[in-house]
Amino acid sequence: MYIISACLCGVNCKYSGKNNLNDRCLKLFREGRAVLVCPEQLGGLPTPRNPVELNSAASEVLDGNGKALSNKGEDFTKQFIDGAYETLKIAKELGATKAILKEGSPSCGSNFVYDGTFTGNKIEGKGITALLLENEGITVFSDEDLEVNNSKLVYLNEFDREKAKKRRLFEQGEEDESYGEEYFDLTENLTDMSELPPSVEENVKKLMISLARDLMGFEEIDEIAEATGLSVEEVEEILEEE
Numbered sequence: 740m741y742i743i744s745a746c747l748c749g750v751n752c753k754y755s756g757k758n759n760l761n762d763r764c765l766k767l768f769r770e771g772r773a774v775l776v777c778p779e780q781l782g783g784l785p786t787p788r789n790p791v792e793l794n795s796a797a798s799e800v801l802d803g804n805g806k807a808l809s810n811k812g813e814d815f816t817k818q819f820i821d822g823a824y825e826t827l828k829i830a831k832e833l834g835a836t837k838a839i840l841k842e843g844s845p846s847c848g849s850n851f852v853y854d855g856t857f858t859g860n861k862i863e864g865k866g867i868t869a870l871l872l873e874n875e876g877i878t879v880f881s882d883e884d885l886e887v888n889n890s891k892l893v894y895l896n897e898f899d900r901e902k903a904k905k906r907r908l909f910e911q912g913e914e915d916e917s918y919g920e921e922y923f924d925l926t927e928n929l930t931d932m933s934e935l936p937p938s939v940e941e942n943v944k945k946l947m948i949s950l951a952r953d954l955m956g957f958e959e960i961d962e963i964a965e966a967t968g969l970s971v972e973e974v975e976e977i978l979e980e981e
């Protein structure tokens with residue numbers, strides 16, 4: 740079960756009263772694999788509301804040494820922290836181990852947030868809910884992780900299980916020439932992830948493994964490896980960390 744930012748599934752809970760609809764997230768929700776949360780609403784804030792940014796790192800805000808302030812100077816720190824703990828409570832009750840949260844949000848961001856000046860400047864950092872969930876062992880993906888290596892994810896979405904089985908047969912010594920011609924290299928379109936920062940690359944790999952299991956129903960490690968284009972060792976290592 741995933742926890743997903745409600746705005747990613749079309750709920751108009753953004754500060755502006757709009758949403759951030761993402762088709763992949765909506766698919767997970769429609770399949771009954773996700774529960775939606777909006778930490779800011781769970782913390783008691785209305786929608787629409789003034790935009791908020793953190794004036795310190797999320798860890799400092801959680802420790803009482805920083806604040807979540809609106810562009811009008813309102814202090815919403817308590818609501819942000821309450822919403823993060825409410826989200827954590829829901830995740831624990833559900834036994835959720837994965838979350839897909841909206842990138843850049845002072846609650847939900849997992850790779851970057853805005854710098855507290857309301858000038859549109861992004862800095863590395865996390866939102867309060869994302870940090871709290873990660874501190875509690877929940878793997879947090881961002882909606883942008885879903886897009887970071889698009890060709891890999893398109894490949895994964897279009898993965899053909901039957902062809903993968905044929906590939907395995909072929910590799911196991913199938914002599915029939917036509918069988919070989921029918922087969923095409925499923926990994927040929929994979930792009931190199933070496934340009935990505937290590938933490939993003941790791942997140943993309945975890946996400947691909949999750950999608951291979953949850954969207955496509957692969958259970959065996961070698962199947963997951965085949966579907967994602969990762970090595971069996973990489974898959975094993977990532978699954979052991981979960």
Ligand code: SF4
Pocket residue numbers: 744745746747752753754776777778779780841844846847
């Ligand atoms: S708090 Fe999270 S779920 Fe709610 S609107 Fe902001 S990004 Fe979306």
